[in-house]
Amino acid sequence: MSDTLRIGLAGLGVVGGGVLKLLEQQGGLLESRSGQRLEVVAVSARAQTRTGGPDISSLKWYDDAAGLAEDADVDVVCELIGGSDGIALQLSKAALQNGKHLVTANKALLAHHGNELARLAEETGVHLGYEAAVAGGIPIIKALREGLSGNSFSGVYGILNGTCNYILTEMRDGVRAGKPRNFDIVLKEAQELGYAEADPSTDVDGVDAAHKLALLTSLVFGCPVDFDAIQIEGIRHINVLDIEYAEELGYRVKLLGVSRAGAAGIEQSVHPCMVPERAPIAHVDGVLNAVVADGDFVGTTTFEGPGAGAGPTASAVVADLVDISRGLVLPTFGLPVSSLNARPKAPPGSHVGSYYIRLMVVDRPGVIADIAACLRDQEVSVESLLQHGRNPDEAVPVVLTTHMAEEKALANALAAMDELGAVLETPRMIRIVNL
Numbered sequence: 539m540s541d542t543l544r545i546g547l548a549g550l551g552v553v554g555g556g557v558l559k560l561l562e563q564q565g566g567l568l569e570s571r572s573g574q575r576l577e578v579v580a581v582s583a584r585a586q587t588r589t590g591g592p593d594i595s596s597l598k599w600y601d602d603a604a605g606l607a608e609d610a611d612v613d614v615v616c617e618l619i620g621g622s623d624g625i626a627l628q629l630s631k632a633a634l635q636n637g638k639h640l641v642t643a644n645k646a647l648l649a650h651h652g653n654e655l656a657r658l659a660e661e662t663g664v665h666l667g668y669e670a671a672v673a674g675g676i677p678i679i680k681a682l683r684e685g686l687s688g689n690s691f692s693g694v695y696g697i698l699n700g701t702c703n704y705i706l707t708e709m710r711d712g713v714r715a716g717k718p719r720n721f722d723i724v725l726k727e728a729q730e731l732g733y734a735e736a737d738p739s740t741d742v743d744g745v746d747a748a749h750k751l752a753l754l755t756s757l758v759f760g761c762p763v764d765f766d767a768i769q770i771e772g773i774r775h776i777n778v779l780d781i782e783y784a785e786e787l788g789y790r791v792k793l794l795g796v797s798r799a800g801a802a803g804i805e806q807s808v809h810p811c812m813v814p815e816r817a818p819i820a821h822v823d824g825v826l827n828a829v830v831a832d833g834d835f836v837g838t839t840t841f842e843g844p845g846a847g848a849g850p851t852a853s854a855v856v857a858d859l860v861d862i863s864r865g866l867v868l869p870t871f872g873l874p875v876s877s878l879n880a881r882p883k884a885p886p887g888s889h890v891g892s893y894y895i896r897l898m899v900v901d902r903p904g905v906i907a908d909i910a911a912c913l914r915d916q917e918v919s920v921e922s923l924l925q926h927g928r929n930p931d932e933a934v935p936v937v938l939t940t941h942m943a944e945e946k947a948l949a950n951a952l953a954a955m956d957e958l959g960a961v962l963e964t965p966r967m968i969r970i971v972n973l
């Protein structure tokens with residue numbers, strides 16, 4: 539075995555810069571742990587000039603990142619550029635085809651091309667590491683693929699997007715402090731603080747969480763990655779009223795990615811959920827992430843930690859590099875690609891659960907009876923009803939929670955309510971999850 543693992547680093551932004559710094563600062567520690575020196579020998583980014591961080595002027599430079607995959611002096615390519623297609627895909631495929639190990643933090647790439655990349659890695663006998671792609675610094679890939687490999691799983695779920703969790707936490711803190719702020723205002727603050735991108739849609743519309751969920755689902759259920767099977771709903775429509783009612787009802791609103799095996803197949807969804815206040819995940823706040831896995835022998839295990847940022851993400855990337863230097867080559871999704879078993883997906887609307895419904899109504903006699911009739915017609919029974927104050931001149935919120943019902947029936951009931959003249963805004967529904 540060579541005394542050096544030679545790394546080609548593509549992307550020198552938040553994550554790439556963090557990896558350079560970690561490798562420089564922890565060089566001796568990493569060498570003693572892995573038995574090899576982890577050395578960056580070549581780099582690529584759009585701009586060759588970097589300010590701050592380790593000096594890269596002595597390293598081989600590639601204007602075209604794909605050159606790293608052809609470089610005979612590179613053993614492992616780190617793809618830290620981003621994007622599901624384009625150069626990230628081209629580089630990743632070329633690296634694997636050329637027998638180089640690949641480490642990536644790119645969940646979008648793997649959610650869309652993970653099956654193909656896993657097959658390529660297997661064909662050339664190299665390792666595809668993606669610890670940083672899911673929940674940043676939390677070593678959840680290692681935990682599921684190795685530490686919990688003795689278990690069959692009934693499900694996995696988690697808070698998979700720090701931006702959304704930060705916004706929802708801030709909205710709740712505002713309510714508690716008697717200074718309620720709506721989504722748009724908190725989003726703007728998050729952007730100013732650097733917790734949300736200028737274009738926040740991938741985060742707040744739930745797509746980023748869904749990318750990560752697709753990978754977790756494949757790992758726990760031994761099935762190919764199937765991003766298109768995920769029902770995705772983001773947090774833009776969460777109103778501060780919903781946060782207030784959640785408080786009153788003993789819940790917290792969290793954006794959860796949930797993957798469960800049921801009689802109808804595997805159900806994968808990203809949704810805002812009402813989580814009971816007593817559940818451990820309800821207390822994972824701010825930019826933190828958490829993943830919960832239900833295994834048959836181990837029981838329920840919860841992992842919590844920082845989901846993003848230069849340090850945590852670099853920590854995960856380097857853990858993959860150490861694995862590679864130790865000679866670890868594992869099936870990408872826990873099974874050889876030929877053994878990944880496409881499981882039936884639960885039909886849309888087949889989810890069974892209880893729900894929170896908020897309506898904005900004109901408060902006149904008979905309204906509640908009409909709303910109740912919409913639910914009765916779909917055989918959905920009401921668990922509780924809240925209406926504070928009365929004002930015949932303007933819309934007032936009416937909040938209901940239901941007993942267990944099929945989501946299809948609930949959707950039909952909401953559509954019927956939307957037709958009622960006294961219901962002034964589109965009815966809002968949030969799933970209640972009993973964890």
Ligand SMILES: NC(=O)c1ccc[n+]([C@@H]2O[C@H](COP(=O)([O-])OP(=O)(O)OC[C@H]3O[C@@H](n4cnc5c(N)ncnc54)[C@H](OP(=O)(O)O)[C@@H]3O)[C@@H](O)[C@H]2O)c1
Binds near residue numbers: 584
């Ligand atoms: N940031 C996080 O906390 C975090 C957490 C987990 C996973 N990730 C994932 O890590 C990856 C990188 O994210 P990041 O936050 O580090 O992004 P970033 O700060 O925007 O950095 C991206 C880097 O890629 C370079 N790049 C862009 N186009 C390129 C091209 N065509 N050829 C070569 N280099 C190119 C950029 O070059 P210039 O510097 O010249 O612009 C920049 O150095 C993404 O897949 C992201 O989803 C990020």
